[in-house]
Amino acid sequence: MSSYLEKQQAAFKTNVTSASSKITAKRTSLVPPAEAPSPAPSNTSNTSKTEKETKRKREVQQNVVYSQPAVTGYGTEAFTQVTYVIDFLKKKDEPKTFQEILMYLSQVHVEETKKKLIATILKRHDRVKWTADPQLKTQNWDSGTFRHQPLINVRTKKDLIAYLQIKPDAQGVAVKDLKDGWPDCEDAIDDLEAENRILVTRTKKDNHARMVWSNDPSLVHKVDPEFQMMWHKTELPTVDELVRKLMDAGQKPASEDPSKRVKAAPKPKEKKKKAPRKGGKFTNSHMAHLLIDYDKQRR
Known part of the structure; x- marks a missing residue:
């Protein structure tokens, strides 16, 4: 009995030894030899990698959006x-x-x-x-x-009239400066102009108010429409006829008769003669033999 168990034990040990030797052989075959040198990367591969990286960086920078203020x-x-x-x-x-x-x-x-x-x-x-x-x-x-705080602290018609009256000079007020504190001032300016309380200059293109001045409505007088019709029907004499009538009456006209004006002929420009060159002192005496004038010796 004991001999049978001993044979089984010996067979088990033999199998374990053979299996362990096979496993170690496989592991050693998978490990590369220590003496084999590793392949060094070439210069061309390095340059290609750097070029690709720079291209990627440029693409990323181009895709960045800068429209957000934050x-x-x-x-x-x-x-x-x-x-x-x-x-x-x-x-x-x-x-x-x-x-x-x-x-x-x-x-x-x-x-x-x-x-x-x-x-x-x-x-x-x-x-x-x-x-x-x-x-x-x-x-x-x-x-x-x-x-x-606007450039001109005016926001009503009353404020505008008071501001124009206390101005120390006769300069006008720009409407654009009024709009800084009174954006809708044009309607009020039109009303004040119709009441003859301000004088207004306007743009030719859009007829918008550009400058305003103070005005005294008491100085404005209406002319009778019948007199206006008579004035427009009257034929005024020409400028030449007015001058002639004034001369006949022994009065001197404010301006001469334009038809009798004689334009003076333009004077020809005189050419300036060059002054003769005056002889100066010779400072470079060592070059006197080169500065001799031989014009008098010619025949």
Whole structure:
């Protein structure tokens, strides 16, 4: 019995030994020899790879879109925000609190330092009028209201007449400057012109008002229509006939008779004669033998 078990044990050991030798042989065959050198990459392959990479980078850069302001950072600076605020106040034409301005700019949740910078610029800007809060004894950096300050603070007919009357000079007022604070002022200008309260110059192409001046309606007098008809029916003498009648009456006309004007013949231009060249002092005496004048020795 024992001999049978011993034979089975010996056979099992033999099988295990043979199987382990086969597995190690397969693993060693899969490993490459250590002495075999690895193939080095060629220069042509490296250059082709770099060219492909540069082409890919160029394609990526060309496909980038720069139309979004948030990507480029446009509008983030304080002075740019102030420009938007002035346009906003100009369109609304009413006082706005600083909180309403921040809501318009979408800057409610930004840092307080940026808010203070915008408020400081607005208070010092010549196109913005800041009004303090009457309910506060001590004003805060964000208190009060802001309103657009136009070039000419005129918004009604009465304001326009008063502004023209207190002007220290006789220069006209440009309508484009009036529109800065009064965009729809043309209808009021037409009404005031019909009432003879202002004088207006207009463009030839569109007949739009361009400049306005103050006018006194008491100086305007209407002419009788019958007299106007008589005036237009009267035949006025010509300029030559007026001159002749004035001369016959012994009066000197304000202008000469254009038909009797004799134009003087143009004088020929005299050619200027060149003055003879005066001899000066010889400073280069070492070249005197080269500067001898031989014209007198000619026959």
